[in-house]
Amino acid sequence: MTTALPAVAIPGQRLGSIASYVAGPGTHVQNATIYASIAGPVVVGPVQPSSRTKSVLSVSRSIPRNAAPGANAPAKSTSAGKPKLRYNTLPAVDSVVLARVTRVQKRQATVSILVVLDESASSQPLNPSQTASDNDNIEAILSSAANPENHSSSDELRFQALIRKEDVRAVEKDRVVMDEMFRVGDIVRGTVISLGDQSFYYITTARNDLGVVMARSDAGNMMFPVSWKEMRDPVTGVAELRKVARPF
Amino acid sequence: MPLDTSTTYPLTKLRLDGRRWNELRLLQAQISTNPASSGSSYLAMGNTAILCSVHGPAEGRRGDATGGAAGSAGAVVEVDVNVAGFAGVDRKRRAGGSDKQSTRIASILRSAFQSHLHTHLYPHSTISIHVSVLSADGSLLAAAVNACTLALVDAGIPMPGLLCGCTAGMSGSASTPRDPNNDFLDPLLDLSLPEEQELPFLTVGTTTAVPVGEAAMVNEDEDEMKVAMLTMDSKVHCTYVETMLAVGIDGCKQIREILEGVIKKSARR
Numbered sequence: 254m255t256t257a258l259p260a261v262a263i264p265g266q267r268l269g270s271i272a273s274y275v276a277g278p279g280t281h282v283q284n285a286t287i288y289a290s291i292a293g294p295v296v297v298g299p300v301q302p303s304s305r306t307k308s309v310l311s312v313s314r315s316i317p318r319n320a321a322p323g324a325n326a327p328a329k330s331t332s333a334g335k336p337k338l339r340y341n342t343l344p345a346v347d348s349v350v351l352a353r354v355t356r357v358q359k360r361q362a363t364v365s366i367l368v369v370l371d372e373s374a375s376s377q378p379l380n381p382s383q384t385a386s387d388n389d390n391i392e393a394i395l396s397s398a399a400n401p402e403n404h405s406s407s408d409e410l411r412f413q414a415l416i417r418k419e420d421v422r423a424v425e426k427d428r429v430v431m432d433e434m435f436r437v438g439d440i441v442r443g444t445v446i447s448l449g450d451q452s453f454y455y456i457t458t459a460r461n462d463l464g465v466v467m468a469r470s471d472a473g474n475m476m477f478p479v480s481w482k483e484m485r486d487p488v489t490g491v492a493e494l495r496k497v498a499r500p501f
Numbered sequence: 502m503p504l505d506t507s508t509t510y511p512l513t514k515l516r517l518d519g520r521r522w523n524e525l526r527l528l529q530a531q532i533s534t535n536p537a538s539s540g541s542s543y544l545a546m547g548n549t550a551i552l553c554s555v556h557g558p559a560e561g562r563r564g565d566a567t568g569g570a571a572g573s574a575g576a577v578v579e580v581d582v583n584v585a586g587f588a589g590v591d592r593k594r595r596a597g598g599s600d601k602q603s604t605r606i607a608s609i610l611r612s613a614f615q616s617h618l619h620t621h622l623y624p625h626s627t628i629s630i631h632v633s634v635l636s637a638d639g640s641l642l643a644a645a646v647n648a649c650t651l652a653l654v655d656a657g658i659p660m661p662g663l664l665c666g667c668t669a670g671m672s673g674s675a676s677t678p679r680d681p682n683n684d685f686l687d688p689l690l691d692l693s694l695p696e697e698q699e700l701p702f703l704t705v706g707t708t709t710a711v712p713v714g715e716a717a718m719v720n721e722d723e724d725e726m727k728v729a730m731l732t733m734d735s736k737v738h739c740t741y742v743e744t745m746l747a748v749g750i751d752g753c754k755q756i757r758e759i760l761e762g763v764i765k766k767s768a769r770r
Binding site for chain 1: 558619623626654655657658659660661662663708709761764765768
C-alpha cells in the first residue's frame with residue numbers, strides 16, 4: 254500500500270514501514286513501523302539507483318520558508334539551494350564546536366563548549382529568523398561569550414571538554430607549550446575526537462582551520478590573527494602567541 | 502453551598518458553567534512563547550492558565566549530592582512547579598515550589614515524563630521543565646501535563662507520542678455500589694475547581710500505544726491509547742472507576758487533537 258507521507262509530522266505519528274524506508278534522525282522504529290519522534294517536516298532522502306538501499310526517512314526541526322506553498326506534497330530533499338535542516342544537537346564525535354578556555358594547565362587545557370556547529374554552518378551565514386534551538390544563535394552566544402562578566406555564571410552549565418597537549422597541533426607535538434597556545438577566555442574552534450570520560454569531552458585543534466578564533470590581549474582589546482601562531486593587538490600593536498585557526 | 506453540581510445537575514443535566522457532561526472547557530494553547538528557553542508553551546484550559554518552559558538537554562550539575570545526571574545512561578528529567586500567589590481565590594503569601602501541592606504535581610510530572618521521553622538519546626544530560634501556574638481553576642495536573650508536552654515538542658526532544666492529560670469525575674457522591682436499575686449518576690469531563698472540591702474525580706494521561714503481536718496487523722487506522730498516568734484521591738466505589746476512566750480517555754483523545762492542531766499551525770507559520 255502506498256501511503257502518502259505527511260508534510261508535517263507530530264510525535265507518535267506513523268510514517269511508514271521499515272520495508273519501504275530506513276529510519277533516520279527524528280524517528281524511531283517500533284514493531285516494523287517508523288514513527289516520528291519530534292514535530293517537524295518529513296524529509297525523504299534521495300534514492301540512489303545504483304545501490305539497492307532504501308531511502309532514509311527523517312524528521313527535521315524547522316520548516317523551510319519556501320516549503321509553505323508546497324505544503325501538501327511531502328518534502329523531497331535536493332542538494333541545490335536547500336535550506337539547512339536542523340536536528341537537536343549534542344556534541345558528538347567529529348562535531349565542530351566553539352568553546353571558551355576556562356583553565357590552562359601544563360599538559361591540557363579545560364574548555365567549556367558554547368556552540369555545536371553543523372557541517373554547513375561554516376559555509377552559509379545563519380538566518381536569525383530560522384533559529385530552532387538555543388544552539389543556533391551563534392552571533393548572540395559569541396558576543397556574550399566575549400564579555401568577561403558572563404564567564405563564571407554560564408560556564409558551569411556548559412559541557413566541559415579537554416584539549417590535551419598532544420592534540421593542539423599536528424607538527425612538533427613534543428615542543429608544545431600550553432601557555433603559548435591558549436589563554437583563559439579565548440574562544441577556540443575544535444573538533445570532538447571522543448566522548449571521553451564521565452566529565453569531559455576530548456577536543457582536538459590539530460587542523461589548520463581549528464584553533465583560537467577570538468582572543469583578548471593583556472590590555473583587554475580584541476586581537477586579530479596575523480599568522481598561524483600570532484595574534485596582534487590593534488591598539489598597542491603587541492603580538493601574542495596563540496594556536497590560531499585559519500579564518501573562513 | 503447555594504449552588505452545587507450534585508443538586509442542580511439531575512434537574513437540568515447541565516453543569517454549573519453550562520457544559521454538558523462530555524464537554525471540555527475552552528482550551529487555548531501556544532508554543533514558542535519564550536525565546537530564552539529551548540522550548541516553551543502557554544496553555545489555558547478554561548480559567549486554568551499555565552506557562553511552561555524547557556531547558557535542555559544540558560549538562561547536569563556536577564557536584565550535586567543527588568546528581569544522577571552525571572553518570573546516568575539517559576537524560577534525567579527535573580520538574581519545578583511554581584504556583585503563583587495570585588493563582589487561587591485567596592492570595593498565598595509564600596509563592597514558591599515548597600508547598601505540598603506543587604511538590605506532588607512536580608513528582609508526578611517527573612515520573613510521567615522520565616518514562617515517556619526518549620532519554621536514552623542524551624546520556625549525562627538533564628532536561629529541566631519549569632511550570633508556572635498563573636491561574637488555578639481545577640484540572641491543574643492535567644493542564645500541566647498538556648503544557649509540558651507542548652513545551653517538550655517545541656524543544657525538539659524526541660518522544661513516542663503526545664502525552665495528554667484530562668480529568669473525569671462523577672456527578673454525585675459515588676461511594677455506594679452502582680445500582681443498574683436506579684443509575685442516576687453521570688460521568689463528567691474536565692472538572693473545574695468548584696466541581697473538584699465537591700465531587701470525586703481522577704486524572705488520567707494517555708499516550709500513543711504501540712500495537713503488539715497480532716494486533717499490529719489488524720486495525721491499522723484505529724489508534725489505541727495507553728494509560729501512562731493515573732491519579733485519584735477521592736472515595737469512589739470500584740464500579741464507577743471504569744466509567745470515569747473511559748470518559749477520561751476520551752477526553753484525552755479530544756485534547757490530543759487540539760494539541761496536534763496547535764503544533765501543526767505553529768509548524769506551518
